[in-house]
Amino acid sequence: MSTPHIEAKPGDFAETVLMPGDPLRAKFIAENFLDDAKCVTRVRNMFGYTGTYKGKAISVMGSGMGIPSISIYATELYKEYGVENIIRIGSCGAVRDDIKVRDIVIGMAASTDSNVNRSRLNQCDFAACADFGLLQKVVNTADKLNKPVHVGNVFTADLFYTPNPEMFALMEKYGILAVEMEAAGLFGVAAEYGKKALTVLTVSDHIKTGEVTTADERENTFKDMMELTLESIL
Numbered sequence: 001m002s003t004p005h006i007e008a009k010p011g012d013f014a015e016t017v018l019m020p021g022d023p024l025r026a027k028f029i030a031e032n033f034l035d036d037a038k039c040v041t042r043v044r045n046m047f048g049y050t051g052t053y054k055g056k057a058i059s060v061m062g063s064g065m066g067i068p069s070i071s072i073y074a075t076e077l078y079k080e081y082g083v084e085n086i087i088r089i090g091s092c093g094a095v096r097d098d099i100k101v102r103d104i105v106i107g108m109a110a111s112t113d114s115n116v117n118r119s120r121l122n123q124c125d126f127a128a129c130a131d132f133g134l135l136q137k138v139v140n141t142a143d144k145l146n147k148p149v150h151v152g153n154v155f156t157a158d159l160f161y162t163p164n165p166e167m168f169a170l171m172e173k174y175g176i177l178a179v180e181m182e183a184a185g186l187f188g189v190a191a192e193y194g195k196k197a198l199t200v201l202t203v204s205d206h207i208k209t210g211e212v213t214t215a216d217e218r219e220n221t222f223k224d225m226m227e228l229t230l231e232s233i234l
């Protein structure tokens with residue numbers, strides 16, 4: 001069995017798949033955080049691996065950038081490979097003063113300028129939200145590990161290079177924590193197939209201050225986010 005975009009065999013994916021946008025990041029995670037990781041798909045170089053973390057089977061696969069790309073992979077994983085949980089692990093831009101670069105943001109819900117969830121729900125607004133059980137586990141794990149996290153609404157943008165930068169002030173006014181490009185789409189696909197999803201992000205840049213993280217800082221904060229996410233799904 002294979003799908004148009006995934007060449008893995010039935011049973012090749014674990015019930016939980018971690019999804020960074022970047023397929024090379026999926027490879028890095030497999031090589032540095034999982035034991036006995038095996039590459040299960042490489043169509044279009046969108047690498048997917050399955051291994052174990054402290055004895056538990058976990059998969060990791062790139063999603064690509066933006067809602068259309070993650071929607072293709074999430075649909076095929078949920079529908080064809082029996083995956084139950086997808087946890088997006090990505091980067092985001094902060095849009096308010098109390099969120100700093102390097103912070104961890106957990107997307108409890110995702111607002112968006114995309115029309116995909118309206119297409120699903122007969123043009124009505126869909127409140128795109130994370131699975132409460134996954135959210136609770138990651139928040140409890142953050143408490144246990146003494147890692148500070150921000151939990152709330154993120155904004156999933158269709159355009160990275162936005163022609164409407166005035167939107168960032170509106171996001172701040174409405175309590176949105178950060179901007180990224182996939183969460184609302186992933187939550188919509190999970191709802192469509194009766195599955196579970198969560199988004200965990202690290203702040204790579206600050207929209208208001210222009211501050212960006214260095215490569216070393218990105219590596220360290222990324223390890224923090226990985227430890228938090230992996231421990232929460234044990």
Ligand SMILES: O=P(O)(O)O[C@H]1O[C@H](CO)[C@@H](O)[C@H]1O
Binds near residue numbers: 022090092
């Ligand atoms: O770091 P990732 O997971 O790719 O996430 C963010 O980075 C990309 C934009 O540079 C978008 O995919 C956005 O959501």
Ligand SMILES: O=c1cc[nH]c(=O)[nH]1
Binds near residue numbers: 093179207
């Ligand atoms: O989508 C994204 C990701 C990181 N930083 C941004 O400003 N936007």
